[in-house]
Amino acid sequence: MKRFAWVFVVGLLVGLAAAAQKVPEYHLVGNLEDVLGTVVTDQGYQEASFFGSIGFDVVKEEKGLLIYLSDFNLVSKGVSAMKGKTGLISLRLADDQGKSMSYDPWSGRGSIEFSMVLHYELIDWVLGFTEGGTKGEMDMRIPYAEMMIGKLSVWFPEGLTAADGGSTGVELEGTLELSSPVLGAISTISYRSSGRFDWVAFRPAHCLRIQPVFIGTGPTDSTATGSAFPELMGRAIELWNRCGSVQCVEFVVNEPRYINNSAYKVLETEAEADTLRAEASVANAVEVFVVDRMDFVCSWGGGMCFDVGSASAQIVSCDQQLSVPNPCPCSDWCPATCFPCPPCQVGAVNYYHLAHELGHALNLDHPSFHRWGLAEGAAGSNLEPSGFCCDNPNVQTARNCRNAASPLLFWGDLVPCFGIPDIMD
Numbered sequence: 001m002k003r004f005a006w007v008f009v010v011g012l013l014v015g016l017a018a019a020a021q022k023v024p025e026y027h028l029v030g031n032l033e034d035v036l037g038t039v040v041t042d043q044g045y046q047e048a049s050f051f052g053s054i055g056f057d058v059v060k061e062e063k064g065l066l067i068y069l070s071d072f073n074l075v076s077k078g079v080s081a082m083k084g085k086t087g088l089i090s091l092r093l094a095d096d097q098g099k100s101m102s103y104d105p106w107s108g109r110g111s112i113e114f115s116m117v118l119h120y121e122l123i124d125w126v127l128g129f130t131e132g133g134t135k136g137e138m139d140m141r142i143p144y145a146e147m148m149i150g151k152l153s154v155w156f157p158e159g160l161t162a163a164d165g166g167s168t169g170v171e172l173e174g175t176l177e178l179s180s181p182v183l184g185a186i187s188t189i190s191y192r193s194s195g196r197f198d199w200v201a202f203r204p205a206h207c208l209r210i211q212p213v214f215i216g217t218g219p220t221d222s223t224a225t226g227s228a229f230p231e232l233m234g235r236a237i238e239l240w241n242r243c244g245s246v247q248c249v250e251f252v253v254n255e256p257r258y259i260n261n262s263a264y265k266v267l268e269t270e271a272e273a274d275t276l277r278a279e280a281s282v283a284n285a286v287e288v289f290v291v292d293r294m295d296f297v298c299s300w301g302g303g304m305c306f307d308v309g310s311a312s313a314q315i316v317s318c319d320q321q322l323s324v325p326n327p328c329p330c331s332d333w334c335p336a337t338c339f340p341c342p343p344c345q346v347g348a349v350n351y352y353h354l355a356h357e358l359g360h361a362l363n364l365d366h367p368s369f370h371r372w373g374l375a376e377g378a379a380g381s382n383l384e385p386s387g388f389c390c391d392n393p394n395v396q397t398a399r400n401c402r403n404a405a406s407p408l409l410f411w412g413d414l415v416p417c418f419g420i421p422d423i424m425d
Contacts, residue, residue, distance in 0.1 A: 024057035024068070026162040029204060029411045030170065030197035035074065037191035039089070041081040042184070048089075050074045050191055051284065053410045054172070056101075058162050065160060067101045069093070069112050069152070071206075073407040074191065075311045077283050078120065081185040087121025088283060089186070090311030090407035091176070092363075094147065101154070110154040116176060117373060118146040119310040119407075123183045129306075130371070139385065140360045141306040145373050147180035148189070164201040170194065200414050205248040206404075207412035208362070211285035212256040215264045215292075219256070225265060226256060226290045228322040229354075233288075236355035239382060239394065243401030244417030249362070252412070254285060265292040270304075273316050277306060284408060286313045286361045288354070293320045302388045303353055309363030309374060311407040317357065321350035324389055349391050352382055356392040359383050362404040375403035378425060397423040 035050035055071035072093040078086040094115040103110040129141040152174035160168065176189040210233070216224025233253060240249040257280055264276050273294070280287055294302055294316065303317035359382060365374040366385050377383025378397035386392045398421045 025060055025201065026058040026164065027200050027203055028056040028058060028168065028197050029200065030054055030195055031410050032193050032195070035191050035193040037076070037189060039076070039079045039186060040188040041079060041086070041186050043080050043082050046079040048076045048079050050076045052407065055411070060162065064105050065103065065162065067103050067110055069099055069101060069114060072116070073409060075283065075407050081122060083122060083126055083185065085122065086185060088311045089120045091116045091118055091148070092405055092407045105160065106158065108156040108158045108160060110156060112152050114150050114152070115179070116148050116150055118148050118186065119143055119312065120186065121312050122185055124307065124312070126183055139304050139357070140308050141304065142371060142374065143307045143310055144182045146178060146182050148176040149179045150174055150176040163199055166199045167196045168199065170197045198414055202416050203247065204414045205250045205412040205417055206409045207250045207252050208406060208408055209252045209254065209285035211254045211280070211282045211287045213280045213287055213289045214256050214258050215261065216258050217260050218258050224258065225292055225319055228319040229288070229290050231322060231351065232317070232354035235351045236358050239352060239355045239396050240358070241417070242396040242419040242421050243404070244419030246398045246401040246421060247404060248417030248419070249401065249404055250412055267291055267294045267296065269296050273304065276316065277314050283311070286315065286358070286408065288315045288317065291316070291318050293318045302350065303357055305357045305360035308360045309406060313361040313406065315354070315357045315361065317354060321353045324349055349389060352392040352394050356382050356386070359400065362406050364400055364403060375405070378423065380423070395423065396421045397425055399425045
């Protein structure tokens with residue numbers, strides 16, 4: 001009864017706020033599978049298949065419904081280009097969240113123009129990473145990305161009505177044209193899809209799939225890496241679940257994969273980390289590689305995120321997060337953002353390292369940085385940088401939750417989320 005009463009009160013408050021401030025009363029959401037599409041590259045016209053997710057915010061008015069495009073992600077395994085295979089192609093809505101659609105209730109047709117961030121792995125292979133992501137103090141590699149201008153047509157049923165718990169048949173068709181090239185291998189993308197989308201009176205959970213990758217022969221190998229992963233992942237789940245009242249972020253964790261090559265247990269250089277990252281690629285998940293230790297990233301907290309904010313995002317971490325050696329190898333380095341920076345600590349002191357790196361996978365930068373394409377992390381939050389012997393803060397903020405984005409996000413179970421950020425900014 002207590003849970004029911006709480007849900008009723010929250011629903012009542014949301015309804016009153018929507019009436020007073022025109023905030024969305026309903027959300028229409030759907031995951032997109034087997035989206036038919038075409039991609040025009042510098043090698044010509046090619047067919048492609050996409051998956052992704054889309055969401056609309058809806059407000060009821062006396063004259064009808066106001067419909068806003070709130071979320072849109074597309075991912076493809078890639079096509080051919082002049083310089084080789086594109087690798088994963090990923091698209092996420094840029095800064096047009098909440099843009100109103102033109103909607104005709106008599107025909108059921110809606111239309112909108114917007115912009116999307118385009119990334120594909122061929123850009124990394126040809127151009128590497130941006131200068132802002134290669135400085136020695138950074139625990140991430142920021143990819144070059146391009147911009148596309150999109151036009152989307154949506155066909156809803158005639159006389160569309162919003163009702164919590166129902167579903168609606170929807171047809172989508174659209175095109176994307178390259179507007180800001182970097183490599184320029186892809187010029188045009190078109191797509192079409194149809195399916196039944198769900199109505200909910202609250203914003204449902206956005207989920208990110210995680211693929212752990214350990215070094216060893218399999219789950220029965222007592223010497224395999226990954227011993228720190230359950231603790232690190234559990235802390236990350238708990239911290240990001242605090243986003244419930246803003247934008248609920250949940251993680252779906254796959255069964256681990258194993259790479260039987262002991263040479264990867266200790267990484268001496270970033271080149272070795274790159275070789276490891278090439279060993280496993282899951283199109284719909286962020287891979288989290290766990291080794292014994294990473295000797296070349298001492299001052300970066302013992303881990304890194306590559307291709308931040310894209311479908312190609314990968315994290316390399318180490319079991320030393322929960323077994324910091326004595327003496328600490330990083331005792332002479334500690335950023336001012338540790339509050340205050342403690343003396344070298346030995347033991348399980350890096351609990352929130354993976355939560356931090358997953359924030360980068362969700363397109364969040366460190367505080368006080370304004371690099372193109374990334375959202376600035378909130379000051380004092382888990383996105384503050386740290387050293388190997390100085391854990392990232394156990395603090396979540398509404399700003400981080402609100403700005404979290406990835407082409408891999410999909411809609412999870414359509415149930416309310418009740419977590420509350422530590423800082424409501």
